[in-house]
Every structure is written in C-alpha cells, then in structure tokens.
Amino acid sequence: xxxxxxxxxxxxxxxxxxxxxxxxxxxxxxxxxxxxxxxxxxxxxxxxxxxxxxxxxxxxxxxxxxxxxxxxxxxxxxxxxxxxxxxxxxxxxxxxxxxxxxxxxxxxxxxx
Numbered sequence: 001x002x003x004x005x006x007x008x009x010x011x012x013x014x015x016x017x018x019x020x021x022x023x024x025x026x027x028x029x030x031x032x033x034x035x036x037x038x039x040x041x042x043x044x045x046x047x048x049x050x051x052x053x054x055x056x057x058x059x060x061x062x063x064x065x066x067x068x069x070x071x072x073x074x075x076x077x078x079x080x081x082x083x084x085x086x087x088x089x090x091x092x093x094x095x096x097x098x099x100x101x102x103x104x105x106x107x108x109x110x111x112x
C-alpha cells in the first residue's frame with residue numbers, strides 16, 4: 001500500500017505542475033498578443049509620420065558633381081636608381097688577418 005500512496009502523491013504533484021504550465025502558457029500568450037498589438041500600433045504611427053513628410057524630403061539627395069580640375073602637364077618620373085658614383089665600390093686594400101690568438105676581454109660587473 002505505501003507504494004500506491006506514493007504514486008498517488010506523485011500523480012497529484014504532476015497534475016499541479018501541469019496546471020502551472022498551462023497558466024504560464026496562457027500568460028505568455030496574453031503577453032505575446034499585447035506585444036504584437038504594440039508593434040502594430042508603432043508601425044501605424046510610423047506610417048502616419050512618414051505620410052506627413054513631403055515626398056521631396058524622402059528622396060536621397062544626390063550631391064552635385066564637383067568641377068573637374070584643369071589638366072596639368074604631366075611630369076616625367078624621377079629616377080629612383082642611385083647614381084653611378086654612389087654604386088661604385090670603394091677601393092680598399094686587403095689586410096692580412098693574423099692567426100695569433102687574442103686575449104679575452106675582461107668581464108664587466110653589471111651596474112644598477
């Protein structure tokens with residue numbers, strides 16, 4: 001019998017929750033209807049306002065074209081290549097490297 005009583009309580013709880021869901025759904029339906037009416041009223045108001053504006057103000061204004069500049073003579077492009085004297089290799093004498101070992105430089109202590 002305890003199992004039967006438990007099932008009866010569970011069914012009663014499920015029934016209550018179903019009723020709550022129905023009430024919530026009905027409220028959402030009312031809210032959606034109200035919002036749809038508000039949207040419709042807003043669109044109608046916007047249409048009335050647009051109808052009051054003269055048609056010439058609704059057309060996009062096309063700017064008048066600017067006068068074309070007068071033709072100026074074209075210049076010859078300036079060469080960007082370096083001059084021959086700048087590209088000439090400087091004359092250097094070849095120095096002979098010594099193969100003698102060098103002494104290492106002393107370490108410096110870091111200064112803060």
